[in-house]
Amino acid sequence: MTIDQRRAATIEDVAAAAGVSRAAVSKVLRDAYGVSPAMRERVTAAMVELEYRPKVAARAMRGRTFTIGIEIPDFGNQFFTRMLGGAMGALGGTPYQIVIAPAEEGSRQGLRAIEALVDRQVDGVIAVSPRVDQRGLERIAASTPVVMFGRHDLSDDYDTVAGDDVAGTAAAMQHLLGLGHARIAHLTLNESDQAERSPHGVRLREYQSAMAAAGRADDVEVWRTDEGQDAAYETVRAAIEAGTTATALFAAHDELAIGALRAVAETGADLSVVGYDDVPIAAHPAIGLTTVHQPGDVMGARAVQLLLERVAGRAAPVHEVFQPELRVRTSTRPPAA
Amino acid sequence: MTIDQRRAATIEDVAAAAGVSRAAVSKVLRDAYGVSPAMRERVTAAMVELEYRPKVAARAMRGRTFTIGIEIPDFGNQFFTRMLGGAMGALGGTPYQIVIAPAEEGSRQGLRAIEALVDRQVDGVIAVSPRVDQRGLERIAASTPVVMFGRHDLSDDYDTVAGDDVAGTAAAMQHLLGLGHARIAHLTLNESDQAERSPHGVRLREYQSAMAAAGRADDVEVWRTDEGQDAAYETVRAAIEAGTTATALFAAHDELAIGALRAVAETGADLSVVGYDDVPIAAHPAIGLTTVHQPGDVMGARAVQLLLERVAGRAAPVHEVFQPELRVRTSTRPPAA
DNA sequence: GTGAAAGCGCTAACAG
């Protein structure tokens, strides 16, 4: 019997080949109750023979799709890569598949990507963009399980998995202050104070608190930049050339920190740099970036786990926080003076 | 009229609200022929009012899903990130959405990810894993448009977009030989000769040819490693500690090259290193990796374009090749001797 | 220019 490549086998074909009803096939497909081993056997054989693959779209119209969607803002950030690895690992062995929708810039775009996922009937969504609108997220969460990754929202409608940015920032600042730095600048994204509970928002606020607590409120200096290593480089280079008196820089994440390091290398400025996340390249001896390590893989795995719990029916929100850990490397040293 | 959050609006609801038939709504949805401006107006208003969103799964059962799937082997490789950026850009302004399926290790896993995409009724697939089985790909291409990215397959059933690895390798080798290096090693992945037409397979073969052409066939030395910066580091460090006489290393891609650079930095060995791809960090002055630049964004955009052409009906295969370009930085210099 | 009706492939009661 040659297999007709024109048309994929349907549940109907399998049923016919096995001499049973469609319902029977559906049941073995779903491991549902009430199939005799003999029938299971025959049906399975027919499925293999016909190279049968259930159409997810058709299933979607009645039940689950066994797909979870992850919305990601920026593939350039290796921290998200690590979180993805954790998420994938957590899904190994389950029938679930991950699909990722990349967001373009802006909160609207993040939402758009999530909506695209929902339109495609994913069983649940992990949202990573720090700037997706909370209200929009809640609207979606009303009908689809949602886990927000990275942001400290306290919504009742969805779960959150985030790092303890307060503690992480404190550790970074304490390190710098302990080294003897007094004039510490902070490099962050342009819109970071718009999102109150976003990682960058929190880091910014905690930076300010730490400066104030150290009696250096007057030395607070916030440098704004666009996303990406290159933009960070330009910004920091400009600050250095403008004659900043800062001796240390706390960057809101590693990508920015690495751009800053480039400006430092090229100008020979005496500026200690601390990053956040601990992306793989940070540990490279040529970079040697002191940074706040976040367990991205564990966090990603946990996000998946929470999402599956929600898919399974849990309604009470869970807000989980993970502890970061300072990794001291060569990019920080005491000030020259 | 309050919107009922329990159940999303269907085409039926919109039709009722606008006082027309379902077919009419479907037509305005698809911009199909035969709708009066007045009706279009009313229907559109109703859609907005009800926050109507067409269910992709339901559409999938009859027509297109306006989704294209990209299968990606390794998010750790920033080259793929750049290609993704190009692909996304090319889709801007079209009604198409990208979904990405991450593959786990192995050719079977890449295929699995592609099949998962096909099960989800994507209109077409871009396959990036160099190790997905060609036969399996052709089976899939029989029913779904496919573009293979990176590999030089000459299948009649799908298109390819790849860099000219012969030229790129030649440029790298010529640079090293021109600098005066004679004992040049090659760092590649364990399975790179299994896939004949894969980028790494071609680079390996061309490395050997270049060495032979330079009369250094006896100095050919191939170091095998696993994927990832860390594995490359271990391998190169071991080679150095074993007392290799190589004075230069051509790495199959930048991630490996960067791992190699770490081993060089830590041991103080005199080993020039060339990479491939030109990932963003390669240009960082602290890394300064000489490498073969590939226009990943342009290639990604082209892959999308070819795929859309296939979706629109083209059957004749297109195999496109892009020219790489050597970028000389500080990681290469003449041998000490 | 507009609408009625027949499915697409699957799941989930419900009978037998």
Place this chain on the structure above:
DNA sequence: CTGTTAGCGCTTTCAC
């Protein structure tokens, strides 16, 4: 334990 049946939300002839 097995089969029958009624949809899920949308597209698409084909009449009107």
